[in-house]
Amino acid sequence: MSKFFLGFWFGIFGILSLAFSANDLWAASGGDGITGEVFWQIISFVLLLFLLTYFLKNPVRTFLKKRREGIKNSLEQSAKKEEESQKEFENWDDKFNLLRQEVADLHQKISQEGEAERKRIIARAEEEGDRIRQQAQVVAEQEVKKARAALRKEMVDLSVELAEKLLKEATQPQDQGRLVREYIGGMKEFR
Amino acid sequence: MISLTLARKYARALIEIGLQERNYEALGKDLEKMADLIKANKELKAVLLSPAYPVVTRKAIAKVVVTEVLGLHKSTIDFIDLLIERKRMDHFPEIARSYESLCDAVSRRIRATLVTAMGFPPELVRAIKSQLESSTGKEVILSVEEDASLIGGVLTRIGNVIYDGTLKTQLAKVKENLYKE
Numbered sequence: 001m002s003k004f005f006l007g008f009w010f011g012i013f014g015i016l017s018l019a020f021s022a023n024d025l026w027a028a029s030g031g032d033g034i035t036g037e038v039f040w041q042i043i044s045f046v047l048l049l050f051l052l053t054y055f056l057k058n059p060v061r062t063f064l065k066k067r068r069e070g071i072k073n074s075l076e077q078s079a080k081k082e083e084e085s086q087k088e089f090e091n092w093d094d095k096f097n098l099l100r101q102e103v104a105d106l107h108q109k110i111s112q113e114g115e116a117e118r119k120r121i122i123a124r125a126e127e128e129g130d131r132i133r134q135q136a137q138v139v140a141e142q143e144v145k146k147a148r149a150a151l152r153k154e155m156v157d158l159s160v161e162l163a164e165k166l167l168k169e170a171t172q173p174q175d176q177g178r179l180v181r182e183y184i185g186g187m188k189e190f191r
Numbered sequence: 192m193i194s195l196t197l198a199r200k201y202a203r204a205l206i207e208i209g210l211q212e213r214n215y216e217a218l219g220k221d222l223e224k225m226a227d228l229i230k231a232n233k234e235l236k237a238v239l240l241s242p243a244y245p246v247v248t249r250k251a252i253a254k255v256v257v258t259e260v261l262g263l264h265k266s267t268i269d270f271i272d273l274l275i276e277r278k279r280m281d282h283f284p285e286i287a288r289s290y291e292s293l294c295d296a297v298s299r300r301i302r303a304t305l306v307t308a309m310g311f312p313p314e315l316v317r318a319i320k321s322q323l324e325s326s327t328g329k330e331v332i333l334s335v336e337e338d339a340s341l342i343g344g345v346l347t348r349i350g351n352v353i354y355d356g357t358l359k360t361q362l363a364k365v366k367e368n369l370y371k372e
Contacts, residue, residue, distance in 0.1 A: 183356035
């Protein structure tokens with residue numbers, strides 16, 4: 001007999017004692033007291049309580065035990081899930097931090113590459129500029145040379161043309177004789 | 192080119208005859224006369240070259256011309272007959288020139304052309320001829336031409352070789368040097 005039932009029966013007994021005491025008190029004060037019908041109703045009620053207690057004790061206990069275990073399992077699972085969630089959260093937080101770091105690194109890298117590219121473009125542009133400047137200088141020098149050569153040619157042509165004209169006008173038979181004599185003198189070198 | 196080769200072939204054949212008969216110089220003069228006549232007389236040239244006239248007729252005409260008009264040697268007459276027969280009279284001027292070259296080679300002679308800007312004393316022409324003969328070691332047949340564009344001085348052409356002493360060439364050299372400077 002468990003403490004529960006012991007308590008239960010002490011309770012019943014107590015209630016009945018109070019009922020009979022009250023009945024004696026009430027009868028002593030001139031009342032009729034507890035009748036037999038009431039008595040049997042009380043007995044039936046007590047029996048009903050006993051039977052209910054007897055037959056429902058184990059199922060109720062099992063139910064309560066299962067319920068307790070279920071709640072306990074639920075609590076454990078909740079704690080476990082909370083723990084897992086916490087872990088997951090920490091994991092994602094780490095990932096997020098890592099990602100943030102990667103983004104920062106990427107940003108820095110892009111920034112550095114952009115700077116390097118900018119410098120490279122500037123260097124290339126300067127190089128190209130130098131090359132174009134040099135080419136322009138060469139072309140300009142060539143043009144100057146060409147113009148100078150053309151001027152010289154024109155000058156020479158005009159000079160020679162003038163000289164030819166003067167020679168044609170000035171050459172006399174005696175000059176021709178002198179030229180022929182010089183020619184004959186030069187012919188000795190033909191050998 | 193074919194014409195020149197052909198002309199040399201015929202010229203060589205005739206000069207061999209001339210060398211055998213020891214009259215190659217005379218035969219050369221015959222060819223020169225005949226070439227001059229053909230050049231001067233277009234009608235005669237047309238008759239001798241035209242296939243419209245029979246070979247016999249052309250031979251007869253040539254014989255009359257070369258014997259009665261020019262009085263050429265028998266070998267020359269036979270040679271012209273051969274040319275008419277073989278239809279080679281159109282090459283006659285080249286043959287005459289080739290013969291002249293061969294004749295010059297046999298006689299150790301060269302032909303030179305003296306081109307002058309203006310006339311000058313004949314003794315200087317002789318001096319040039321003499322100098323050329325002295326330089327080449329051969330007899331020189333010198334022909335003189337005048338070309339006023341030379342301005343002054345003379346030049347001598349022997350074959351492909353030119354001895355230039357003209358003012359025109361000197362001016363050209365001066366011009367070339369001035370270009371280079």
